[in-house]
Amino acid sequence: MIRTIISFASVIILSTSFSALAKTKVTWSMESNADRDPIMIEKLQNAYNNSQDNHELVIEFEDNETRLTSMRTAMIGGMGPDIVETPGPSYVKEYHAAGMLENLDSYAAEFGWKDKMIPWAYSSGVFEGSLYAIPKTHESMVMLYNKTLFEENNWKVPTTLEELEDVAGKIKAKGMNVFSYGSDGWQPTHEHLVGIYLNNYAGPQAVYEAIIGEREWTDPVFVEALELLKKHMVDEGYWSGSLENYYAIGWDDFHAQFANRGAAMMTIGTWTFQATQLGIGASDDEWGWAPLPSLSSQSPDPNFMIAIGTTMSVNANGKNKDGAIDVLNWIMSNKDKVLDIAKDFQFGEMVVPLTLSSSDIPTDIAPQVQDYLSEYARITGEGNYGYCTWTFWPADPGVHIWKDMEVVWAGDISVEDFLYDHQKMWDKARKNGDTLPVPLRN
Amino acid sequence: MKIFSNKNFVAWYFVLPVAFIHLFVIGIPSLASLALCLTDWRGLGEINYIGFENFIELFDDRYLKKAIINNVIWTIAFLTVPVGIALTCAYLLTGIKRGQMFFRLAFFFPYMLASVINCQIWKYLFHPIHGLGGFFERIGWDFLAVSPFTMKSTSLFAVAFVDGWHFWGFLVVIYLTGMYQVDNHLYEAADIEGATKFQKFRYITLPMIRPVFVFSIMIIIIWSVPVFDYVYILTGGGPAYSSEVIANYMYSQAFERFDVGYSSAIGTLMFFYVMIIVALFGLFRKAGWDI
Structure with a gap:
């Protein structure tokens, strides 16, 4: 009996270990914030990791100023995280000009990202006719x-x-x-x-x-x-x-x-x-x-x-570009999960510019924020x-x-x-x- | 092979690891910076040679001129106030027999604190809501209710004050060490001659501690060039560049405007300025100054 239990346990442990080993690591250097980090771990990192067996997302939090400098240095050296988070298009422009970001056109076409995003927000990541960044959050x-x-x-x-x-x-x-x-x-x-x-x-x-x-x-x-x-x-x-x-x-x-x-x-x-x-x-x-x-x-x-608060790109020299693309596509394809994260921040962060209908707006957020989201969509929609x-x-x-x-x-x-x-x-x-x-x- | 086991080489063995680290950490980046000052590099991507364009731009840059003037003011302020107070206090401390260690520790204590902590202490002390500002406003002394870090006319001096407060204890300790080396017989002879305390200071102490004193002057002048942390934390060089210093301006050009080439040109300027100071002190030494 004991032998059976031990064998069974070994099989479970080994299969779990192999599944973890089989996963390829995807790194994301993200701005640190004591209130936000636990939510990003739970609802982004863990949620993504539990959704598939191929990649393991690892978010590395760091003070933004230090993070930007160290990420820049790493990328100059041909390294850096797989997912490159920047504070806005002017940073994307610099990385793009240096050839450090992956062209996302083919993935955008394959996964239909353009149709899922607010047009102006999509175009904010287009440099020289190609997509290089997706906004992680937009704001006003x-x-x-x-x-x-x-x-x-x-x-x-x-x-x-x-x-x-x-x-x-x-x-x-x-x-x-x-x-x-x-x-x-x-x-x-x-x-x-x-x-x-x-x-x-x-x-x-x-x-x-x-x-x-x-x-x-x-x-x-x-x-x-x-x-x-x-x-x-x-x-x-x-x-x-x-x-x-x-x-x-x-x-x-x-x-x-x-x-x-x-x-x-x-x-x-x-x-x-x-x-x-x-x-x-x-x-x-x-x-x-x-x-x-x-x-x-x-x-x-x-x-x-209109403004972009943070952007997400794929490191052209990253070790796991496929994994990085998969993470971005998970974000673009799971509106409910993304809205659930944004909800925890009262739509102050992680407001990915996905096209929303009024029924998408969560009801369990502050009524003022609900009201703002409707008005923002209406007024900007009118140009x-x-x-x-x-x-x-x-x-x-x-x-x-x-x-x-x-x-x-x-x-x-x-x-x-x-x-x-x-x-x-x-x-x-x-x-x-x-x-x-x-x-x-x- | 015998040459490597020569006694004279032993010192080299000890120095080499440090020299090697310095080569990689300071030497190569410094040389790279010297080269980058002739380019338009933005920190990423291709590097284009642009000759002396960055240096031509330097001479037209009104905020760099402002930063240089502020550095000069900073140097003068540090050569006078902390030095004056430290000399006085060190001299007075030599006369204290009991409890001297307490004062030495008390004066030196701010020097042991990290600059961020020193800055936060003073920032909160002067804060218009939480600090003395709120108190002065409540008692009707509105002219003292405003933080000096946020006023154009006072920001540089306020930052220099905080840095000076942290630094002067260090000077006290080195002056005190120098003063203890002075032969006591000189003071006894002066006492017999009826010299006052000031006369003893002027004609015995000061000349006898001259090497230490000149050394302190040299390090103050050199350290005043790359002054950065206190300005960066307390004011960021503002308001309106009123507390801007060269190192902070150089940082801003490299990490805010991504103009690494231009920033390197500023760095090169600082490098030559420091070299001139060091060369001057070298000349003084050659001329027989006891430093």
Whole structure:
């Protein structure tokens, strides 16, 4: 009897070991986040590994800045992870230009990826006519507000510049900050605001024309947009009370400020939904969201800026390209599993731009997020979308737009001079072929 | 074969492993950087030779000029404030017989802390919500409520202050070591002559610790060139490049703008600057300076 049990156990152990050995390892270097990592392990890594017997996905989490440097070094040396995760198309462009990414055209055709994705998101990964990256998450900018506070004070959620400045005056009179936001710990936060003012003052059409080179960035409409941002930032102190406080306040602080009525509104990306739900969502106050207000007659309709938060590519020198393709195809083919992951982050992360119908939107997420997802689909579907700088700006002007904006706010150079420099960088990027894919506008 | 067992070669055997590591970790990358400064390499992909274009661009770069000026200010600040305080404290400590070890440890303690920890301590101390800023705002002293790291006029000095706070204890220890080497008979003779404490410091201590002092000046000047961590952690060079230093700017060019060729040109500039300083000190030594 004992001999039978031992034999049986041995067979099970050996078959399990052989099955593990038979699997080929697929590595994925992913940005680390203490809250997200366990979910990614459970619902992505383990779920994929349990779904098939050929490959074993291993996600390696690392602080993003360190990860990007070490991954870059490894890839220069002809190594690196099988799945290359980058913070956006400007990084993909660099890797693509160096011939380090696998052309995904044949796989996209074989597995029908194009039909499964939102068209603009698919085109963001197309370089020189071929697909090299798939967005892991797409996002937009929104305006959050303390709904309870607004109702208590009979304040109207602003939809225009006049309404914004009116309610801002009332909020300040109550001793609160207009918007909760700050750049400590992430200097590129400035580009969120620059993007809002370019798109919602100059309008998405003007921004599109400048991106494709049919309009100069020195155009008066962009000058006016950034002058308005400077006025609101420096003179009015809309964000956290003053420019200096805006520089001093980071992620935890501005969420706390919004949650405890230190500020009435917050301009931020949709990646914040989970943190917002855990912050103000856990307080007695209810939060709401709205599209960012129109800041001029040139941008009259509400629009959502489109952006790619993270991309996934296959390392051309990777040890297991087939495995990497299989992982990507698993993601593209398992909408329910991907939505289940996104649900855990309140659609702030892992929002793969798969085409969704209204019935796909989970009902067990915050009602505000459900509402946002419907509105985002409706408004962008109508062609009312703008452009986030970190997705459509080449590397050099992409850094200039946030790093040198501080110089404008400090009063060291004029907005005109800033945009003159900006145009020069775009000219250089265009000349060097460094511009990024941008979806055609209707 | 006998030559390899020669006594003179023994030292080489010990030095070789370190020299070998240095060759790979410092030598080859430095040489590569010298070569890359003449290219347009973006960190990935093909490398094109562009001659001295990067250097021509350097001379037009207003933010690099700003960073160089900030480095000079930084050097002057470090050559004066921490050196002055450290000299004074070290001299005063020589007069303390009981509890001197406590002060030495207390002064040296910040030097033992990691730069990230030092930075976080001061960042929170000056924080407008959690730190002294919130306190000053509550008592109505609004002019002190703003973090000095976020003001253009104060950011560089605030960062230098934090780095200086961490560094001066190190200077105290090396000055103190120098001061203990001074022959006590000199002070006794000065006492007989009726010299004041300051006179003893000026005419005995300072000349006698000159090698240590000049060494400290040299390392301060050299260490001020690649200063990076405190700036990077506390301000990132901002606001508006007000605390930008050369190393931080070089990092930004390489890892934010992917302009490795240009970044290498900045590195080359720093390399030659340090070489000039080292050469100057070498000349002083040749001229008979006791350093």
